[in-house]
Amino acid sequence: MTFDWGIIWHYRAALADGVAMTVLLAVATMLIAIPGGIVLALMRLSPLRPVSAASACFVEFFRNIPLILLVYWAYYVMPVAIGIEFSAFTTGLAALSLNVSAYNAETFRAGIVSIRRGQGEAALALGMSQWQVMRQVVLPQAVRRVLPVLASTWVSLFKDTSLVSVIGVSELAYVSLQIRSQTFRILEMLTAMAAIYWLLGYPQAKLVDWIHRRYGVSE
């Protein structure tokens, strides 16, 4: 059996585009899922039952179905249900955002709940509104506290973006698999794909470790 590692160099432009798309997907997802998670967490903690129940249903639904199923579902069912067809990218982004928002909601909720009651009371005693208390005193502390968890979610998300290859979003996994089926260089392409994901993911994991050390314990 002979190997042709040159194939990777030959397709470097396409692979680079794939990497760019993977990064774009992960960044865009987080940009949606962080505010999304905060809104869901605040809804969950609302004293209004219907609001809190709606958030709980959302979170438990999107957290507990497999992401790949969600991707397929968004691609095939959403156009029929809503009547509008989105690009594969938008669909993939939507599926990832729903999933990660649900996870982030739980993360932020845990963070908010972990802030001592006295902190909110001290802010209320100054005459602040509930919303000012949340925005200026509770949320900033909660976000700091959950930073390590958000960082871990980011690392998982970065790899999970590969799942949207099933609907033809041209990110790294899709591009690699396309090249594989055109060239039949299965082993080379799968190895290259693994190596690229690892090279991108490893520094991120190290960064997460650093964030854990830096922000893990506070007060």
Next chain:
Amino acid sequence: MNATVVLDYRDVRKNFGSFVALDGVSTRVHKGEVVCLIGPSGSGKSTLLRCTNGLEKLDGGTISLDGIALPDNETGMRDVRRRMGMVFQSFELFPHRTVIANVMMGPITVLRLSRHDARQRAEALLEKVGLSEKAESHPASLSGGQQQRVAIARALAMQPEVMLFDEPTSALDPETVGEVLNVMKRLADEGMTMVVVTHEMSFARRVANRVVVFERGAIVEEGPPSQIFDAPTVARTRDFLGHLGWHG
């Protein structure tokens, strides 16, 4: 004392489940008066203080500030809270902000002061509590006594009509209790109206105009410190002070 009544408590009641925390408390706080609430743990002193600025809701009776009953809605209560300063046992400084930012937060968010004006006010207050050099530090790097002095400055930044102190020295190391009590003493000398829940009997004796003794959610006895500490008329006051080792 003929001064105006600032706080008027009438038959105040509060329950936590089946536990009666306040069982019909009536008393008054006059302008410029320092009132110390003493009594065993769980006797309702802190609860009365927390009811005063609406951190707890009443189950009966009324509390009035300047003759107007506390509103029972959150928006109305906000306007009342900005007129009262509260100091907590556990300081509750905001750890994510610097010392000066802690003091500036109320004036900026609630009173809508400009950053410049809020900073000037905060600097003056930090100087007053003797912590100007800690303005840019974070609360975690301060001692307990220093944190509590910042908390007092933070409450004063709202220029309140009355200050409420909820066991302000109970969480402190003994060597830092004095610096906090000194700040409070100076505040009293300046004529601030103060309600102080405390276990510091010597402070109550030295600074209070009136001492109110609580037991089981009710007032056992109230009067000037000379009466409470030297000639208590009620046996239970004598018992309580005796338990504390007070030989008045």
